[in-house]
Structure formats: structure tokens, C-alpha cells
Amino acid sequence: MTKDNVTIDRSRQTSYPSAISPSRLAHQETLSRMLNAYLRETEQHDPYIRLATNPDLSLVIKLPRTNQRIFGNLLHRSAAGHHVYGDKFHIAESEEAQPDGWRELSFEQITTLLLDEISSVEPNLDVRMLKRTELEQMVYNSLEHMTSYLEHALNSPSPVTLDFRYLEQTLLCGHPFHPTPKSLEGFSFSDSHAYSPEFGVNFALNCFAAAPELVLEDWLDTVDYGSEAPWVPAEMSEAALTHLPPECRHYVLLPCHPWQAAYLRTLEPVKSLLQQGNLIDLGSTGPAVYPTSSVRTVWNPKDSCFYKLSLHIRITNFIRENNEEQLLRTLDASRIVQQIQDRWTSEKFQILLEKGYRSLKVPEIPSSTQDALISGFSMILREAPESSRSASGAPYVVASLMEVLPGETEPLLFRAVQESLQSSSSPDDRVHDVRVQTDWYAWLRQYLELSMVPLVELYAQTGISLEAHVQNSMLRLEDGMPAAFVVRDLEGISVNRTLAEQQGWIDQVVAANSPVLYTEEESRYRLKYYFFVNHLSHVVQRLAYYTGQMEQPYWKVVRHTLEELQKKTTESSHINDVICDLLNAETLPAKANFLSRFHQRGETPLYVNIPNPMR
Known part of the structure; x- marks a missing residue:
């Protein structure tokens, strides 16, 4: 042994x-x-x-x-x-x-x-x-x-x-290093059956209309401001035309999760705004949306977008509302990603932009009440992958691909690979056991070329460290092999301040005090955890365990891919320094969810070090 x-x-x-x-x-x-x-x-x-x-x-x-x-x-x-x-x-x-x-x-x-x-x-x-x-x-x-x-x-x-x-909607067991991966504080049993993605549900969105002077919003594109924005669902626009009095037709529409809408109606400041007529409750308007693996982010297939909505419930560690700093972080992150999109993204490596946000902000009220309203009403609009509605070739959430469903003997990844192979081959050529007949080392190499290589290059050359953990990452397959890697949820990215300054982003794209800016040490630390520890170690374990192999040969594929990337760099380059660190550091950082949950440190989690499996 x-x-x-x-x-x-x-x-x-x-x-x-x-x-x-x-x-x-x-x-x-x-x-x-x-x-x-x-x-x-x-x-x-x-x-x-x-x-x-x-x-x-x-x-x-x-x-x-x-x-x-x-x-x-x-x-x-x-x-x-x-x-x-x-x-x-x-x-x-x-x-x-x-x-x-x-x-x-x-x-x-x-x-x-x-x-x-x-x-x-x-x-x-x-x-x-x-x-x-x-x-x-x-x-x-x-x-x-x-x-x-x-x-x-x-x-x-x-x-x-x-x-x-x-x-x-199939992330049934959740985070592999969390003592309460499926805890929900705030949802009743009936709420969970109505709104939890794990039950395969869909539901209609609610909508509020607010006086324009009470609306807090910011967008990448000026066309997205106001209620005439192209992203506003037709169902909401029709409800506004039907139910708003003529003098309120200029009010701005605020999409809302139905559970959150019921919660907001119980708040005294909201009751007051409704009574004054500065806020109008349009009720259930639609469209029908599907809750995704994060519960509060919903997919609108009709308009091909996501809404990251606020929910005043604690899911695992956090109350899932978007406060003002998170809204600012998200859009600053999106503005920076937009600067590099043409050069760094392609059909094979995609980053979904957050197009902007909208919420409610009432002047001249106590700051705590103000914060509660901003957080409670906030909504972020996110792009959806172009192929998400495709009958074949849609990207799949990596976290769900790692799940073994009840009654099954292997992760969904193996079924996805099998289906992808069958769709591209004749009946006589179809593979019957992908575990045995797929070269999983070659499969991982291709996966790394689509995910790890661009993530490391992007970080080293632009300073952008994506929060590419398994729930924020999606994979599209062709002929059973990795074909495209998609990263979403930009609120969690961190940008190396020094490189941001070198590229002229500070004071031009984001403010000098933007919450998205970090030191080199902090941004690299987050890259190591989110991709190499949270993401890659999970993929490696699933491949090794369910093909009956040891993990170390798979980690050697990771190491070899980094070494090949290193050969293309110069010794003095930043990317060489990053790769040397990844290959030779004795430890990597890991989030301590058990201790953080005990100490109730959801917003400021504790970390520990684990041995670096790439050494």
C-alpha cells in the first residue's frame, strides 16, 4: 500500500x-x-x-x-x-x-x-x-x-x-465537503415542493412596478434601462398595461420570486410604499421560469436568460439576497470581463455576462431599512448559453454531472458521455460501456485544455480569477468528449489590482475602491481553491473511483498539461510564476465549511490547507 x-x-x-x-x-x-x-x-x-x-x-x-x-x-x-x-x-x-x-x-x-x-x-x-x-x-x-x-x-x-x-435541477446531494449541503432555513415543506429545483418545478414570476425615482439600476448597455428594455418579459409588460393606472404607466417593472414577493409584502416599509402608490404590486405575471441549482437563480427559456433573484432564506451558509455591494461587485466584474471578451472567449471557452441589475432604493430613510429594501428587491440579469435550448449539445452543470442518482451506479457524467457518443454514431458502432471503452486520460486532457488552461492564462495575463467551482461551471460534449466550457456567476470573481492598473481599468472601467479588486495573493488564493480544489479534485475523484483506477495517474495528466503550458512561457513571465506555484506549492487552500458553519461565518469563511495533489 x-x-x-x-x-x-x-x-x-x-x-x-x-x-x-x-x-x-x-x-x-x-x-x-x-x-x-x-x-x-x-x-x-x-x-x-x-x-x-x-x-x-x-x-x-x-x-x-x-x-x-x-x-x-x-x-x-x-x-x-x-x-x-x-x-x-x-x-x-x-x-x-x-x-x-x-x-x-x-x-x-x-x-x-x-x-x-x-x-x-x-x-x-x-x-x-x-x-x-x-x-x-x-x-x-x-x-x-x-x-x-x-x-x-x-x-x-x-x-x-x-x-x-x-x-x-438534479443537484440532489450537493457540496461534497459540507455538513449541511441541502439545508434551507425559511422554506416550509410546501415552499420547498413549490420552489426547490430538486423537485423539477417551474413557476410564474411576480412583478412590482415602482416610481422611477425609487429605482436603483445599472446596466452594461443603456438599452436595458427602464421598463421598455428588451429583456423585460412580455408577460410583465402586458400586466403593466392592463393593471397600472394611466398616471403610473411610466413606472419601472421589478421582477420578483413569488416566495420573496410574499415576504416583502409583510415588511412595514413595503406596506407604506404600496399604500402611498409609489410601489404597485402586479402579482403573479409570469413568465414561467425554472429554478436552477442555486435555487434563487431561475432560467427563463422563452427569453433565453437567467434572473438571479433575492430570497430571504438561508441556503447552506448564506441568506440569499443581493445586497448593494454584491450588485456593485457583479456589474464591475462584468464590465472587466467585457473588456477581454473578444480576445479571450470563444465557442470553446465562454463566460456568461451579468447584463445589469435593478432594485428599489428609497431616499431619506434609515440605512438599515434602505439596505433591507435594496437586498430584498434586487434582481440581476444574466446571459444564458446560446445552446441551452438545444435538444442536443446543451452545456451541463458540472456539479450535477458529478451526482450519482438513486438507483444508479455511476455519476451522470457517464450517462452524458454515453448519450453524446450514441447521438453521433451508427447503431453498429455504439459504445455500450463508456467506463471501459473511453480513454479517460485523453478525456481529462481535453477537459483541461478547455477549462484549466484558459483559466490559468486568463488569470496570469489579465488578473481575472474566475470563481469556477463545479456549480458555476458547465460542460458541453461532442462525440463524448469535452467540447466547450462555460463559466457563470461573476459576483465571485476577483481581479488582481496590479494587473488591472497596468491595463488601465481602474478609474476607466471600475473605481479604485471597487470590491472586485484584490491583491495578487488573494486573487491567486481564490483561483487555487475554486478551480483546483473545489472543481478539479472532484472531477478527478469521480473519474478515478468510477473507472476503478487510482487518482494519481489523473493528477499526473493535470501536472503534465501545466508543464506543457509552462514550456510556452518565459522564465520571467507571470504565467511561469503562477504555474511553478501550482506545481510546487506544498499545500492548496480549502474552505472549512464545517468550522465556518459552526462559527456562523457564512460571509467570511475559514480556510485550511490541504496537501497539493499535483506535486
Whole structure:
């Protein structure tokens, strides 16, 4: 046994059988996420063990603050911490204990042990118990929602062929390093069934009309201002013509999520504006939209765009509303991306622009009330990929491609590759098992050429660090191979201030104090986490585990691709420095979601270091 990432026992490597219940599957998926997050955040990067007294066990999880250890089976040993576990866990007084001294642990008992260990970092007992209780509630909140999503998926037929909408709505288990990946605070059970993408729903948008002097908006293009803008849905324009009195026909339309509209109507400042007639509630107007993997961003297929709407609910770590700084960040980021779009984007590498935003801003009211109105009414318009409505060749959300649906034995990625191959071949030539018949090393090389290479080049030459984690990334396939890579959600990008200055963007494209500007160290740090740790390590683990291989040969493909890119650079260039850092740094940064969730640091998450798998 080497220290490389290895599948421990190939004879035991199985996906969940189709007979497994959604509840049990949700428990296993939740436990896997808690364990992976806990091990990563306590620097237990290689939890492999061999015990003379119990040779069937291969996993140890140390709980040093509470002086205990959990033992189990390690089915896959991952360089970046995406371990896969057996379904039985034990505890014993010591590693030397005889078989009768080992006690099997339930999901609830393991959860208690992990929460006790994590919470022990808080010295104040009262604060500790309060935070621990809240985190425990969110673990079970997430578990309950995940169970309902898996049950719905198991009882609902999947489409004959995969499509854009289905992949947007099939992120059933979520972030692989998060203790509460599907927690929702604010949605009732009926709300979730009406508005959660995991239930495959669509719904009509609501709309408000506001006096022009109360509207806060900014756009890349002047044509998008006001209610006559081409992006305003026809349904909303028709509702305004029908329901607005003549003296209010010049009011500006504000699209709104129906849940959020109901919430906003309960706020006193909103009630006051409605009574004064400065704000008019047009109710449910349409169009019909589909919630996507982020829940609050919805896809409008008719007008081929996305609306990133505000929702006053906590999804995982955050209340999902767009505050004024986030609106500014988003549009500043889009303005900078617009500067480089012609030179850096192509059919194979695309960045979806945020076209602008609109919200409500009432003068001469307390700042806290002002902030609540801006955040509550804010809406961001985003481009949709041109091929999103295509019957074939649409891009798929990478996070959903990594999911293994209940009753299935492999991630959706393998089905997507299979369908892509079948659509381009004759019946006699069709591949029947893509896991065996696809050269996955060549597949990964092509994937890296479309994603990693342009991301690194873009960062090194322009300073733009895209937040290309798996939920912000989409992949289009042709003949089963990667054909196009799409990045979305520009609010999370960071731009190297020094390079922005060199390109004349400061004070010309964005202000000197723009929240999108970062130091070189910060912007590079975010690139390392979002793409290499969050994104690439997940793809590598899925390819290795489900093809029955070790991870390290896939990481060698990553390293070789970076080395080939480095050969095209000069030693003194910035890109050479970036590549050397990626190849040789001992560690990479990883977000500590377990600790951040406990400490309630959604907006300012904690980070830890993990060993660099590319070394």
C-alpha cells in the first residue's frame, strides 16, 4: 500500500444498490460529507490504518479533543480528501481491543461525536451549546430535504435523454465537503415542493412596478434601462398595461420570486410604499421560469436568460439576497470581463455576462431599512448559453454531472458521455460501456485544455480569477468528449489590482475602491481553491473511483498539461510564476465549511490547507 490515492479494496467498490431507500442513501451521503469535511479541517488527510486485532478495518478518524476514535472501512483513499467509506463504523476503547470490545455506531451517534469534537473549540460553554444546537438542527434540516429530493428522483422517471433543465435541477446531494449541503432555513415543506429545483418545478414570476425615482439600476448597455428594455418579459409588460393606472404607466417593472414577493409584502416599509402608490404590486405575471441549482437563480427559456433573484432564506451558509455591494461587485466584474471578451472567449471557452441589475432604493430613510429594501428587491440579469435550448449539445452543470442518482451506479457524467457518443454514431458502432471503452486520460486532457488552461492564462495575463467551482461551471460534449466550457456567476470573481492598473481599468472601467479588486495573493488564493480544489479534485475523484483506477495517474495528466503550458512561457513571465506555484506549492487552500458553519461565518469563511495533489 503506497501513500498515493488508492482504492483500498476493489472487490468492495460498489455504488449504492437500486434497492436502497432514499432515507438510507441520504444518511450515507450526509455522513460522507461530514466525515470528509471533518478530516480535511482537522488535517487528517490520510485516515488509512491497518490493525492487527481487526484487519477488516482500514479507516481511523481521530477525535483528539474528546479523546475518542471512530473506525471503519476506507473504500477509496483520495489525495484531495474525497474519500469513500463503507457503511459500518465502530468505536473501541483502544486500537488493541478484541472484537467483542468494538461497538457499532449509528448515524446519530457519529453525528453527535463529530459535533462534540467540532464544538469543543468554543471556550464559552453557553455559546458553544447554542452554536452546537443550531448546527445540529441544520444537519438534520439538510438530511430531511436531501431525503425528500432523493425520494422524488427515485419515483420520477428521468428524461429519455439528458437536457439543460434536467441537469440544472438534479443537484440532489450537493457540496461534497459540507455538513449541511441541502439545508434551507425559511422554506416550509410546501415552499420547498413549490420552489426547490430538486423537485423539477417551474413557476410564474411576480412583478412590482415602482416610481422611477425609487429605482436603483445599472446596466452594461443603456438599452436595458427602464421598463421598455428588451429583456423585460412580455408577460410583465402586458400586466403593466392592463393593471397600472394611466398616471403610473411610466413606472419601472421589478421582477420578483413569488416566495420573496410574499415576504416583502409583510415588511412595514413595503406596506407604506404600496399604500402611498409609489410601489404597485402586479402579482403573479409570469413568465414561467425554472429554478436552477442555486435555487434563487431561475432560467427563463422563452427569453433565453437567467434572473438571479433575492430570497430571504438561508441556503447552506448564506441568506440569499443581493445586497448593494454584491450588485456593485457583479456589474464591475462584468464590465472587466467585457473588456477581454473578444480576445479571450470563444465557442470553446465562454463566460456568461451579468447584463445589469435593478432594485428599489428609497431616499431619506434609515440605512438599515434602505439596505433591507435594496437586498430584498434586487434582481440581476444574466446571459444564458446560446445552446441551452438545444435538444442536443446543451452545456451541463458540472456539479450535477458529478451526482450519482438513486438507483444508479455511476455519476451522470457517464450517462452524458454515453448519450453524446450514441447521438453521433451508427447503431453498429455504439459504445455500450463508456467506463471501459473511453480513454479517460485523453478525456481529462481535453477537459483541461478547455477549462484549466484558459483559466490559468486568463488569470496570469489579465488578473481575472474566475470563481469556477463545479456549480458555476458547465460542460458541453461532442462525440463524448469535452467540447466547450462555460463559466457563470461573476459576483465571485476577483481581479488582481496590479494587473488591472497596468491595463488601465481602474478609474476607466471600475473605481479604485471597487470590491472586485484584490491583491495578487488573494486573487491567486481564490483561483487555487475554486478551480483546483473545489472543481478539479472532484472531477478527478469521480473519474478515478468510477473507472476503478487510482487518482494519481489523473493528477499526473493535470501536472503534465501545466508543464506543457509552462514550456510556452518565459522564465520571467507571470504565467511561469503562477504555474511553478501550482506545481510546487506544498499545500492548496480549502474552505472549512464545517468550522465556518459552526462559527456562523457564512460571509467570511475559514480556510485550511490541504496537501497539493499535483506535486
